[in-house]
Amino acid sequence: MRLFRSGGYDQTTMRAIAEEAGVSVGNAYYYFSSKEHLVQAYYDQIQDAHAEASEQPLASETDFSGRLRGVLLAWVDVAEPYHEFAGKFFKNAAEPSSPLSPFSEDSAAAREAAIDLHRRVIDDSDLKLAKGLRDELPELLWLLQMGIVLFWVHDTSAGQKRTRDLVEQSVPIIDRMLRLTRLPGVRGVVDDIVGLIHMIRP
Secondary structure, eight states: OHHHHHHOTTTOOHHHHHHHHTSOHHHHHHHOSSHHHHHHHHHHHHHHHHHHHHHHHHHHOOSHHHHHHHHHHHHHHHHGGGHHHHHHHHHHHTSTTOTTSTTSGGGHHHHHHHHHHHHHHHHTSSOOOOHHHHHHHHHHHHHHHHHHHHHHHTOOSGGGHHHHHHHHHHHHHHHHHHHHTTSHHHHHHHHHHHHHHHHHOO
């Protein structure tokens, strides 16, 4: 991570990483077959840290908005030390064909762990939803988190205050919108949205 911050992702080689770590190049490749696989380990590490930081709001809150707010802000907290590097890294991760994309097959483990975390947000909360929407919501909340990550990458405010404000202001709106889906006049639209999700999913 120090080398990525100082020299950029593209310019950092596995040889340089091995030298910095004090191991042979062959030993480095034994554990990580490419630089991309090394970054996947970073994904897994930050996801583990996020899950650990999320335990407090998940254990203390039953209100859906409180649980979602806590989990999203926990991500901002654990990611803050990497913000300086995020812009350099994001240009590679944003490439659709890159194994570093959060939507890639290589990122599946970290992605599924994040979706499971959002499933926990819903499961023990006070939120009542139609089954079809409830089944899809964990992935939709992860997509919301990806949008917040994109905002965070570009957020130059101190301590990423604007990102934190975005979470604080948007979560109550999302909570109200989801609770409205139980109204009879809205259920048909919800079914249409769930059908659209099924259609566009690979």
